[in-house]
Amino acid sequence: MSSRLAKEYKNVAKTLRADQSFSHVLSLGPCSxxxxxxxxxxxxxxxxTCYSGYKFTLRIQVTDRYPLEPPKIRFAPFxxxxxxxxxxxxxxxLTLLEQEHWSPAWDLLHCVQAIWLLLANPEPDSPLDVDLxxxxxxxxxxxxxxxxxxYLNGGSHxxxxx
Amino acid sequence: xxxxxEKVYPxxxxxxxxxxxxxxxxxxxxxxxxxICRVSYNGTCPSCKYPGDDCPxxxxxxxxxxxxxxxxxxxxxxxxxxxxxMCRQPFSLKRNVAINEFQMGRLAKVxxxxxxxxxxxxxxxxxEPEFVVR
Numbered sequence: 001m002s003s004r005l006a007k008e009y010k011n012v013a014k015t016l017r018a019d020q021s022f023s024h025v026l027s028l029g030p031c032s033x034x035x036x037x038x039x040x041x042x043x044x045x046x047x048x049t050c051y052s053g054y055k056f057t058l059r060i061q062v063t064d065r066y067p068l069e070p071p072k073i074r075f076a077p078f079x080x081x082x083x084x085x086x087x088x089x090x091x092x093x094l095t096l097l098e099q100e101h102w103s104p105a106w107d108l109l110h111c112v113q114a115i116w117l118l119l120a121n122p123e124p125d126s127p128l129d130v131d132l133x134x135x136x137x138x139x140x141x142x143x144x145x146x147x148x149x150x151y152l153n154g155g156s157h158x159x160x161x162x
Numbered sequence: 163x164x165x166x167x168e169k170v171y172p173x174x175x176x177x178x179x180x181x182x183x184x185x186x187x188x189x190x191x192x193x194x195x196x197x198i199c200r201v202s203y204n205g206t207c208p209s210c211k212y213p214g215d216d217c218p219x220x221x222x223x224x225x226x227x228x229x230x231x232x233x234x235x236x237x238x239x240x241x242x243x244x245x246x247x248m249c250r251q252p253f254s255l256k257r258n259v260a261i262n263e264f265q266m267g268r269l270a271k272v273x274x275x276x277x278x279x280x281x282x283x284x285x286x287x288x289x290e291p292e293f294v295v296r
Contacts, residue, residue, distance in 0.1 A: 003208045007200045067198060068239050103247040104198045104236055 004067055005036040008107050015109060025112055026055065037062045039071075041112050046120040050145040054152055056080050058115065059090070060108060067104035070097050073111055081151035083122045083132040093128045094118055177204050178219045180227060181259055197248050198232035207231040220265050221256045224249050230265050237272040244273055 012028050026042040039060035045051025056079060061072040075090035084093040095101045096114050127133030135144040180203070196219075199207050203219050207229035210217035220230045226248040228236075236242050237253065246253040255262045255269055 004200050068235055099241050102241065103250070104232075105247040107200075 005030075005062060008109070009036065012109055022109070022113070024116055025109070028109060028112055039108060041108075043112060043116050046116065049120050050148040050152070051080075051082075051119050056119075058112060060111075062108075067107070070099060070102035070106075071108060071111060073097060073115065080119075081129065081132060081148045082119060083124050083127045083129045083136055084118060086128040087151070091128060092118070093123075093126055176214070178261060180219070180221065180261075181256075194227070196229050196232055197226060198228055198236055201229070203227060203229075218261060218265060220262055220269065221259050222246055223254045223256050224251050225256075226253075230268065234269065234272055237269070 009030060016022050016025055016028065024044040024046065026044060028041040029039060030036050031038045031040055039062065041058040041060060043056050043058065045054040045056065057076040059074050059076060063069050063072070073092060075085055075092065077088060077090045079090060081087055085091065092115060094114060096106065096111065122132075122136060124133035124136040132144060132147060135141075135147065194203050195201060196203060196207070201207065204213055206213045206217040209231055210229075218230050219227055220233060221227050222233075224246050226246050228247075233247075233253065236247055237244060244252050254273065255266060
């Protein structure tokens with residue numbers, strides 16, 4: 001079904017240019033024109049969250065079975081602290097991306113949109129980062145935000161790289 | 163005056179007869195697309211070469227339309243659970259629609275396999291002998 005990917009490729013650029021509601025999606029497209037199965041996306045952290053002002057990179061892998069199977073989407077490793085994202089691998093816990101709950105009516109741009117919404121709406125009841133989830137469940141938002149900030153600024157690895 | 167035709171180039175156009183579609187407002191000449199492969203209803207699914215009878219369209223009871231090959235592939239996946247990809251209601255074919263009639267048997271089989279426990283009246287009807295090819 002790679003013709004559907006080609007179609008999405010054509011439409012994504014148009015949508016991103018014309019539709020202001022996607023202005024937080026800085027880019028979304030295949031890594032190279034020869035191979036439509038690997039895509040990259042860059043999104044801005046949502047305003048009024050501790051991710052605001054930061055850019056994040058998503059790595060998207062699409063199988064031959066797409067759109068019957070969901071795309072595999074991760075954040076770049078070691079790039080984002082979030083209770084539903086595994087910091088080391090960038091793996092994302094989002095029901096939409098699981099085969100069980102996937103529908104071919106979704107497309108890559110909407111997956112990216114759903115992930116962006118997840119940043120502003122963490123779901124501490126199904127965590128991949130237990131520490132951040134515990135802070136949210138304890139409603140200790142200032143500690144949560146401070147810990148996120150600490151990681152975003154390089155954490156123990158040093159100062160913010162960009 | 164005598165006119166003589168030397169050559170005639172007939173041009174035909176066709177489109178699927180989708181009931182209720184005439185009221186749909188088309189913006190910027192956009193055609194309606196199959197929700198699975200995102201190709202026009204009047205085009206083919208990705209596995210077909212020629213549109214039309216080789217790659218027919220089906221109309222769901224929920225008014226969502228797909229190339230029959232696309233929806234069949236989807237319903238064949240275990241996770242589809244017999245649901246429409248657009249609205250997640252149990253997918254069944256709209257009755258008394260001309261273009262659905264030839265596809266009844268084909269989809270009845272898939273639907274029976276995918277949702278044996280949750281048959282409603284629509285699927286009961288589709289399990290009647292004339293709809294099932296075993």
